[in-house]
Amino acid sequence: MxxxxxxxxxxxxxxxxxxxxxxxxxxxxxxxxxxxxxxxxxxxxxxxxxxxxxxxxxxxxxxxxxxxxxxxxxxxxxxxxxxxxxxxxxxxxxxxxxxxxxxxxxxxxxxxxxxxxxxxxxxxxxxxxxxxxxxxxxxxxxxxxxxxxxxxxxxxxxxxxxxxxxxxxxxxxxxxxxxxxxxxxxxxxxxxxxxxxxxxxxxxxxxxxxxxxxxxxFKELNAGPSLSAMEFIDSEDPIKLLGDVNQITFDNEEAIKLCQHKCTNEDIKASCEDIKVLGKREFKDLLKWRKKIREWQDVEPEDEDKAIQEELDRLVQEAKAKTKKLRRKANEKRQKSVVRMQLNMVTPAEIGIESNQTGELMFDLKEVDGTEANKLRKGKGEVVLDEKELDNDDIVIGEGEDENAEDVEDVDSETAALEAEFDALDESGSDNFDELEADIDDLYEEYKERRAERDAKYAALKRRAEKMEGLSEDDAADGMEIDSISKDNDAETSDSDVSDEQEKMVEQDQEQSESGDAKNNTLKRKAEEMDESSDDTEDDDIEIVPKADESEEEMWDANASDEDEEKMKKAQTYGLTTAEAITLAQQLVNRQKTTASLIDDGFNRYAFNDRADLPSWFLDDETKHNKPNLPVTKEAIQVLRERMKALNARPIKKIAEAKARKKMRAVKKLAKLQKKTEAVAEGKDMTEREKAEVIAKMVNKAAKTKKRQVKVVVARGPNRGNKGRPKGVKGRYKMVDARMKKEVRALKRAEKHGKKSKKQKR
Ligand SMILES: C[S@@+](CC[C@H](N)C(=O)[O-])C[C@H]1O[C@@H](n2cnc3c(N)ncnc32)[C@H](O)[C@@H]1O
The missing domain is CATH 3.40.50.150 (Vaccinia Virus protein VP39)
Structure with missing residues (x-):
């Protein structure tokens, strides 16, 4: 390793x-x-x-x-x-x-x-x-x-x-x-x-x-029938040969020379070693290699090839016209989707973890051998793979299934298929490369115009796409791969249809962005994918993961925008509740910080945590403890303290309720008194003086609060040792000891006696 x-x-x-x-x-x-x-x-x-x-x-x-x-x-x-x-x-x-x-x-x-x-x-x-x-x-x-x-x-x-x-x-x-x-x-x-x-x-x-x-x-232990590399190069029908043999050997002098040619790289040699399990890309590479070697040997192109070339030119023109039309349609659809997104009708899709891709990935030569073989021309001619074939594997974007975005997808997948056609033609050395490049440039211009129209939310999504793109030039292919997996997963989850649409838009834009940035990127990417495929088919997990490097970028969670909205609502309802938030707000108000710098600060290493596939307990833990350390000022803490004090000063609910009940009783009492006094005042049997006296009495009576009587309960009989309320006693009560009662009485008696004896002495 x-x-x-x-x-x-x-x-x-x-x-x-x-x-x-x-x-x-x-x-x-x-x-x-x-x-x-x-x-x-x-x-x-x-x-x-x-x-x-x-x-x-x-x-x-x-x-x-x-x-x-x-x-x-x-x-x-x-x-x-x-x-x-x-x-x-x-x-x-x-x-x-x-x-x-x-x-x-x-x-x-x-x-x-x-x-x-x-x-x-x-x-x-x-x-x-x-x-x-x-x-x-x-x-x-x-x-x-x-x-x-x-x-x-x-x-x-x-x-x-x-x-x-x-x-x-x-x-x-x-x-x-x-x-x-x-x-x-x-x-x-x-x-x-x-x-x-x-x-x-x-x-x-x-x-x-x-x-x-x-x-x-296993059927065959041995290498099986083999073919000399020279035979393969010279053959009029290489496809048939590839279908028949298991190995291409470099065993004679001429073949060894071929082996030393710069086009004969390790992948080609490896493909030659075992023809029977060639992937589609290895297959294409092998034919391209054959073509290059033939050119190197200066073999005259067959007439048939020229005819094919002309046919290809015509096809390219046709395809171009069709693509333009489809692109216009796709743009209209995208515009609609953007409007929907701006109206918050869609939410960003999550990257799933399960893949439903179990499709055949190996390329069966035997299938090609018959009818398919006719599409692959011999000699110096181009390798023409039909649209279906290319769609299958090469075109990662546009593979997703999204019911809501069916139309967009149809258009896109057609576009992708056409682009794939272009790719196939260009990869095989077509002269239409410049035209395609110009086409891609147009696409990029359109994309830039549209992007400028988009709102912040979309821009954020876009940033995410760009982030993935930005990991490295070659990582773009990986990103697409991940997206395709995510799309497949979304197709499985029926309720994420709308999100799919949004995802797709990001992917499309990413694709276009790539195509604009790196000009003939689509072609390059295909080539990269082809190159990579040979490696990928080996066990791709033997990447030893080095120790975490802080500079590594992480994924941005599109769902975070929803959380932000929620936080905003909460802040509007309850005000700022954390010292960090108050600090930031104060800094903004005092112009110590600008909005732009705040947004910049938001993109820290915590901002791109990819939550997919993480266990919930881990996420809970992370939310609790793994937070950026934001600055907090003394003033902010003071504000919070004051707020807490104000909160503490408020009576607790029970007391507040009791007070309210008391107030309500007083109001009722007053209303009752008012009624009574009015009745007295309006009466004709009494003189004014008498009326005033009666009313004064009524008011005095009402003002007197009844002293609540406390019932004294002697702790004897069933009440002895009883800790709770004694049976049959309502209202306030006081438990007293039987002896205490006796003693109180005795004291009173003694007092009485004392008074009597004093009187007698006198
Ligand atoms: C893809 S890696 C395994 C990765 C591993 N599952 C992991 O998660 O780290 C394949 C491993 O197979 C081992 N291997 C290949 N042939 C072997 C053999 N005959 N006996 C033991 N190990 C072998 C290689 O040394 C290599 O480390």
């Missing part, structure tokens, strides 16, 4: 890469296991786990996190695995008996509930071509696993879609009750890898050795 270029191929930094870094996983592949486990929920229930081919240890970290504490976890790999506390690591080749013995020694009498296998044979750059070795390694992993897996256990393995894939599935089905293939969202769309989840291990007492023997399981 050497050091990789982070900007190309598998080293591309995508959101899972950043997330892995953030969460301390050693490899982005950790998310594959997280997502698989989310779907099948097996880690939480398992106590013993073996991870075959575990380096650098991303899956082990996930297993440790999700499995119950004290679980037995063992990781094996050819290369040493940096120790993880609580996990046993072995350095072994999983195909050897030594590995089996070492595992036995560690497990003793235990059996594994889960065996994971994410192995990829280390064969350098020729990953896709080594699909056979991958399948063989998987079979070896299974062979090892059957000896350690408990009945009902689970075997999770990575498999590359290839000619041997179905044979492998057949074997799995013989040993497990349930076999399912899945492709987690974090597995790159362009990668041929998928994961097979084999559940309910039957644990047969005897297993036919043929079932686990690669020679018996």
């Amino acid at each position: 050497g050091k990789r270029d982070k900007k190309t191929g598998k080293g591309r930094l995508d959101k899972y890469y950043h997330l892995a870094k953030e969460q301390g996983y050693r490899a982005r592949s950790a998310f594959k296991l997280i997502q698989i486990n989310k779907k099948y929920n097996f880690l939480e229930k398992s106590r013993v786990l073996i991870d075959l081919c575990a380096a650098p240890g991303g899956w082990l970290q996930v297993a440790k996190k999700y499995m119950p504490t004290q679980s037995l976890i063992i990781g094996v790999d050819l290369v040493p695995i940096k120790p993880i506390p609580g996990i046993i690591t072995l350095q072994d080749d999983i195909t050897t008996d030594k590995c089996r013995a070492n595992l036995r020694a560690e497990l003793k009498h235990w059996k594994a509930d889960v065996i994971l296998h994410d192995g990829a044979p280390n064969v350098g750059v020729a990953w896709i071509q080594d699909a056979y070795s991958q399948c063989e390694l998987t079979l070896m992993a299974l062979k090892l696993s059957v000896g350690f897996l408990t009945q009902g256990g689970i075997f999770v393995t990575k498999v590359f879609r290839s000619a041997d894939y179905n044979n492998l599935l057949w074997v799995f089905n013989q040993l497990f009750k349930s076999v399912e293939a899945t492709k987690p969202a974090s597995s790159r769309t362009v990668s041929a890898e998928i994961f097979v989840i084999c559940r309910d291990f039957i644990a047969p007492k005897k297993i036919d050795p043929k079932l686990l023997d690669p020679r018996a399981v």
Whole structure:
């Protein structure tokens, strides 16, 4: 696992890469296991786990996190695995008996509930071509696993879609009750890898050795029929040849010369090594390589090729006209969407974690061999792939399904298909490159005009798109990939239709922006994707994640805008409630800060946290503790204190209610008195003086407050030792001791006596 270029191929930094870094996983592949486990929920229930081919240890970290504490976890790999506390690591080749013995020694009498296998044979750059070795390694992993897996256990393995894939599935089905293939969202769309989840291990007492023997399981062990590179170059019908052979060899002098040509790069050599599992891009590359070599050898172009060239020119013109029309329509739709967004009728879509992309990614030569082959011209001619083919894989944007945005999407996908046609033509060296470039420039101008019309909210969304674009030039392809996954997920979630539309707009703009910024970017991107694909089909998770780097950018959460709105409403209703907010407000009022600088400050390292795929407890924790330290002034604290004091000064609810009741009683009493006094005043039986006296008496009486009588209850009989209200007593009461009552009486008596005796003395 050497050091990789982070900007190309598998080293591309995508959101899972950043997330892995953030969460301390050693490899982005950790998310594959997280997502698989989310779907099948097996880690939480398992106590013993073996991870075959575990380096650098991303899956082990996930297993440790999700499995119950004290679980037995063992990781094996050819290369040493940096120790993880609580996990046993072995350095072994999983195909050897030594590995089996070492595992036995560690497990003793235990059996594994889960065996994971994410192995990829280390064969350098020729990953896709080594699909056979991958399948063989998987079979070896299974062979090892059957000896350690408990009945009902689970075997999770990575498999590359290839000619041997179905044979492998057949074997799995013989040993497990349930076999399912899945492709987690974090597995790159362009990668041929998928994961097979084999559940309910039957644990047969005897297993036919043929079932686990690669020679018996896979159709072809040998390289199969081969073809000399010179034959391929000179052939009139290269497509047929590619369909017939498994290998192109460089075994004679002329072929060796070809091998040294600068066009014959490692990818081409790798493709030649195993023709039967070529991806679409490898296939195209191989034909392009053939064309270049033929040019180099100065082979005269066939007449047929000239005719094709003319036909292509005509097609390009037609396609251009059509694209213009479609673009206009798409623009109208986009405008409508912008208006809808401005009216808050749409919300930003979230990036999902589950992918529904399980579509075929491998390119079957046999399919091409027949009718398809006619579309690929021989000799020096161009490679013409039809629209459908290109749509399938190359055009990532426009793949999404969104019912609400159906029209827009239709137009867009058509546009994308046409652009794909352009790409195909240009990639193959067409002279229409300049025209296309001009076209793309037009698109970019239109885009800039529209962008200026947009409101702040849209601008924020745009910024997010640009952020993704800005990660690096090559990351643009990654961003698109992520978007396509997100779109697929959105299609699954029916209630996010409107959001899809918005997402799509951002994607479209991103696409256009890219095309404007880097002129012939669409073409470049295709080329990059093609380049990358060969790398991607290898196991893309062996990116070792370096330690977190503060300068790394994070994702911006579009939902945050909703939170802001809520906060704004709250502030308008209750005022500013935090010292930080008051400080900022004061700084704004005192012109110590400008709005622009405030917005600038808002884009700190906390502003782009990608919340997707994070557990809720973690998010809760983050919201509580992971906050930027904003400045707080003494004055702000003082303001808050005053506010709290004012709050404290207010009586508590019960007292306030009692006071209100008292007031109400007084008002009622007054009204009653008023009525009575009026009746007296209006009476004719009394003189004015008498009336005044009566009224004065009434007022005095009303002014007298009745003294509340306190009932004295002697604590005897049933009341003795009774702590609560004595039975049958209403209103205020006082519990007294029986003796106390006697004593009081005695005192009174004594007093009386005292007075009497004094009188007698006199
Ligand atoms: C994709 S990496 C595994 C990544 C791992 N799942 C993780 O999350 O960190 C594939 C690993 O397979 C290992 N490998 C390939 N062939 C092997 C073999 N025969 N025995 C043991 N390990 C092997 C390689 O050394 C490599 O580390």
